[in-house]
Amino acid sequence: MANIKQDTMPVIRHLRDFDPRSGNLLERMVFNYRPLFMLFMVLATLVLGYVAVTRLELRPSFEKMIPQSQPYIQNYLDNRKALRGLGNSVRVVVENTQGDIFDPEYLDVLKKINDELFLAQGVDRAWMKSLWSPGVRWTEVTEEGFQGGAVMPDDYQGKPADIEQLRQNINRAGIVGSLVATDFKSSMLVVPLLDHDLASGRGIDYRQFSQMLEQQLRDQYEYGGDSKARASGKEGEGKYKVRVIGFAKLMGDLIDGLIQVMMFFALAVVTSLVIIFLYTRCVRSTLLVVFCSLAAVVWQLGIVGWLGYAIDPYSILVPFLIFAIGVSHAAQKMNGIMQDIGRGTHKLVAARYTFRRLFVAGVTALLADAVGFAVLMLIDIPVIKDLAITASIGVAVLIFTSLLLIPVSLSYVGVGRKASERALRIDQRAAEHRGFGKLWDALDRFTTRKWATGAVLVATLLGLGGFWVSLQLKIGDLDSGAPELRADSRYNRDNAYITSHYALSSDLFAVMIKTPPEGCLSYRTLILADRLAWELQQYPGVQTTVSLVNAVRQITAGSFEGNPKMSSLQRNQDMLNYAAQQASVNAPELFNTDCSMMPVIAYLKDHKAQTLDDVVAIADRFARENSSPDRQFLLAAGSAGIEAATNIVVREANRTMLLFVYLAVTLFCLITFRSWRATLVALLPLVLTSVLCEALMVAMGIGVKVATLPVIALGVGIGVDYALYLLSVQLHYQRQGRTLGEAYQNAVAFTGRVVGLVGITLAAGVVAWGWSPIKFQADMGILLTFMFLWNMLGALLLIPALSYFLLPDKRFVAAAPAPCEAEPQPCDSAQVPRAQARAQA
Missing domain, CATH: 1.20.1640.10 (Multidrug efflux transporter AcrB transmembrane domain)
Structure with missing residues (x-):
């Protein structure tokens, strides 16, 4: 003993x-x-x-969420002006719960919503699309040639004839599944956003934009002006429902959720008060x-x-x-x-x-x-x-x-x-092997061969099992919708509705084809674009593809009275030029003004990590095989393309980050302990915690992404505190000639309660996050709680066990210490009372 x-x-x-x-x-x-x-x-x-x-401001930014030096993102940023509508956008769906879109009252409401969004700050008005947008057009081939116009009749007055004309125009425009739901009960407004507000020059205020959507659209048209009903989170029971998805709305919902998060901060304060008071009285x-x-x-x-x-x-x-x-x-x-x-x-x-x-x-x-x-x-x-x-x-x-x-x-x-005397009594009881002393005696057993061997074997098995499970860790989102929010959140319910009622999703992956001016109309470029689209369409995760090739085929066939034999790419350059000229009116987003850039857009079923990885692999392979000085196939634009690039950076940073964390902590421990063996004793429990944390992420269905990437680094940086407390004192005693058992038990007695208090306090401060309305905060709370507590247990149990093998008694030469060397604090004249100092002088 x-x-x-x-x-x-x-x-x-x-x-x-x-x-x-x-x-x-x-x-x-x-x-x-x-x-x-x-x-x-x-x-x-x-x-x-x-x-x-x-x-201090709450100011989320779309640009800050993307890795701007990543090659794919660089390609997107370099060609952003030619890719309007493929960046940050919001999609608003207006549903008629008591009929369909061919209802004059519904169309009036849709027009009001369209006008309010069109005038909203930060909206890129030229590229906004809805049934009321003049840029949304239909085209028809007749005996006299092409006929076309805006989908919404110019002289629309809500009469039955106007409604019937609108129905025909929608069918002729081919927008069912994109701007119009497949069941005709709702329609969509696509609202691209500018990078900066033109009026103020500042970035878009997503909270203000989200509040505008809620107060001016949902409150008025879905809840009849009852903001309290909206605040309840339940969908309105009126005739219309307004559904909104997009980065700006997601950020707005997260910011609104932060108000509730403040309650968890208050709970953390109260929890800390209780824990510390119970400890100190x-x-x-x-x-x-x-x-x-x-x-x-x-x-x-x-x-x-x-x-x-x-x-x-x-x-x-x-x-x-x-x-x-x-x-x-x-x-x-x-x-x-x-x-x-x-x-x-x-x-x-x-x-x-x-x-x-x-x-x-x-x-x-x-x-x-x-x-x-x-x-x-x-x-x-x-x-x-x-x-x-x-x-x-x-x-x-x-x-x-x-x-x-x-x-x-x-x-x-x-x-x-009374509190100080109580603390002294607890220390005296521990010194007499009572109270906490019994726990210290139990921990002391891990410095013996039997217990040390058992602890190391159990830790090895846990590490191997955790490592095997962690191999299944995915990068990016593992679920559809917004994983930052709960599955039953209004945002994710809206996303589920849109996904099930529209044939084209909001997850766009675009490959940019860059050529010299007028080069995108060359026959060879169009053929390669068509082949890329075909290869992407063969992947089950792609719903469909859209590019200039689609418009050229349609217009070429229409030029020959709709002859299906002419629905192909022609080698005649004049025919290609004519088709592109017509396409610039009906689909200007398919290429830029000088025809040096055109995207091949793939609509994905979801933005799950596996889907993005597979699509990137297909597009990247095609780009490497077919790029030339005259035409370059550049990845990637669109919401899914940007997320794919982010996943690539996260995948690379995940291991690099851990490597640098452990290198830095290793150097730090070497300087502190002046022993590579002690450094290894400190690091191995941390490595085990990191491996088990990744395994826990797999079990919880959490992918590694921007929101979760920092967790493991934070756990390692904070977790090494425990080893510093324990090993510093233990090594001091061992270097004074004490046995490992004596050194460790004195170290635990000196810092053990502090280590336990630190672990419990840190865990208590974040465990309540598990009930947060923001799912990524709940995930982080669970992961951090696990890491804090497991690091504490790993330090108390594995440090003595590993010390038995790496820091045995024979490595330390017993020496008779000087009186003031027998304690873990240095000799200092400050310990000498003033009267003694004067006498010595």
């Missing part, structure tokens, strides 16, 4: 016996000028709080810990706003993590001060003692956290880089709020005498 020896510094009950000149420079600056330090912290908190309230110190952690969040948000950054639905989760990390570090400082006060030390001296013991360890742990955040900067997706910057700012702030503000504040208010 190992002997537990508590580490103490000299008990100084009166300030007159303490030398204020002791300690390092930072300690003297902070504690000897406490009023100035507290004044600075209060003023900084007020100023940054004001900045956070007045300057001291009201004032508990409130102080939570207040200082909230101050860290205020500082973080204020600095982010000051630097001109904005918060988006993905980085809004970072303050939760900063608060949880802040609480864990603050609780450690409070625990040390409480123990010293319980032994009779003055509260100011106790605060300075705790600062000396834990400041370096705290900074070291925060640097380890920062590694996990900073590595995210390597991912070439702006929204993740912003998340990394926001998180790094938060970690830097914690040095001031959790490592400095807490001990200085507690030097004023102290802790309750």
Whole structure:
């Protein structure tokens, strides 16, 4: 049985016996000028709080969601002006629940909605499509030649003859399944959005745009002006239903969901209060810990706003993590001060003692956290880089709020005498192998051969099993609709309706064919475009394809009285030129003005990861085999094309990110421990956690994408804290000649409760996310909870087991330590009371 020896510094009950000149420079600056330090912290908190309230914005951006240096995205951005309508857009479907679209009242409502959307800020009006758009046209071949016009009759007045004319025009235009539902009960408005609002020059305000859709369209036409009925989430029971999908609406719904997310932040605060109070039984110190952690969040948000950054639905989760990390570090400082006060030390001296013991360890742990955040900067997706910057700012702030503000504040208010005496009794019981001491004794068994071997074997089996399951981990979305939201959310219900009632989905994958001016009309280019479309159509995940070839065939056949034999590509260039001229009127989106760019558009059944991978493989192979100096086949545009490019970056970044995280943490541990064996002991539990986390993602049906990519890096960066706490003390004792069992049991006694408190506090701060209305936050909450708790258990169980094999007693030469070397804190003149210092002088 190992002997537990508590580490103490000299008990100084009166300030007159303490030398204020002791300690390092930072300690003297902070504690000897406490009023100035507290004044600075209060003023900084007020100023940054004001900045956070007045300057911080929730501003999601479509461009920030895409990897702009990825070759496919570069191709899209370089040719964006020639691909209007294939980027960011919203689709609005208006359904008649009591009839069909051939209802004059329905058509009047559709016209009003069309006009409101047409005049909305940020809409690319020239490319908007609906039954009321003059650019949506029909064409017919007659004995006299071509006839055509707008689908909506120019002289439409709602008469039966007008309705019948509209019915014929819809059939002749071939828009059933695209702009008109297959059951004729609804029609669609396609609303492309500009990159920036032309009036203000700023990016589109997606929250404002989403609110416009809800308040001006849904409230008025679906709910009859009853906004409370809409807020309930249930669909309206009136004659019309308005369904909306698209990136702008998704972002708007996520931002609206963030208001509910604030409830989870409040729940995290209450949970932390309860956990810390149960641990300390001291009201004032508990409130102080939570207040200082909230101050860290205020500082973080204020600095982010000051630097001109904005918060988006993905980085809004970072303050939760900063608060949880802040609480864990603050609780450690409070625990040390409480123990010293319980032994009779003055509260100011106790605060300075705790600062000396834990400041370096705290900074070291925060640097380890920062590694996990900073590595995210390597991912070439702006929204993740912003998340990394926001998180790094938060970690830097914690040095001031959790490592400095807490001990200085507690030097004023102290802790309750009963609470400090209770903490001392718990330590004494543990030293006598009672209470927590029994748990420490149980953990000590893992330093023996039998238990160590068993733990390593179980961990190996778990690792192998987890690795086998993790091989099935997919990149991208695994379900249709928006995986960021719940399956029963209004957005996903709308998406399901549109998918089932329209033959063409909103998932567009476009291959761009770039040629010299007028080159897209060459016979060879059109033939290759036709072959590409045919190859894409053979894949089951493609509904249909559309390109200039379709229009040229149709117009050529029409030029010969609809002769089906002429429904093909002709070698006669004049015929091709005439067909393209006609197509420029009816389908201007199929090529640009100088005919140097035309897309081949594939409508996909869904945007699942496997579908996108297969389509990319087909298009990429064709492009490599058929590109030449005269014509280039460039991937990719359209919503599905952009998502496919994002998946490629995420796939590459996933492994690269983990590699750099572990390289950085390895270097960090080598510097801290000065032992490759100890570094291996610290890293192996983290590797196991990463593998099991990926296996858990497979089991939960979560793919790796922009929203979930940062989770594993964050888990590794934060998880290494546990190893730092335990191994630092364990190695110290081993290097003083203690056996592994003694060293580990003293390490657990010294930091074990703190490790447990950190793990439980971090997990408690995020576990409630599992009930969030935003699904990706719920997924992150479950994954982070698992990683926090598993890292804690891995540290407590696997570190002693691995130490038995990698850090055995024979590697450490027992030496008789000097008196002040027997403890895990350095000798320091600050431990000598002022009276003794004077006598020695």
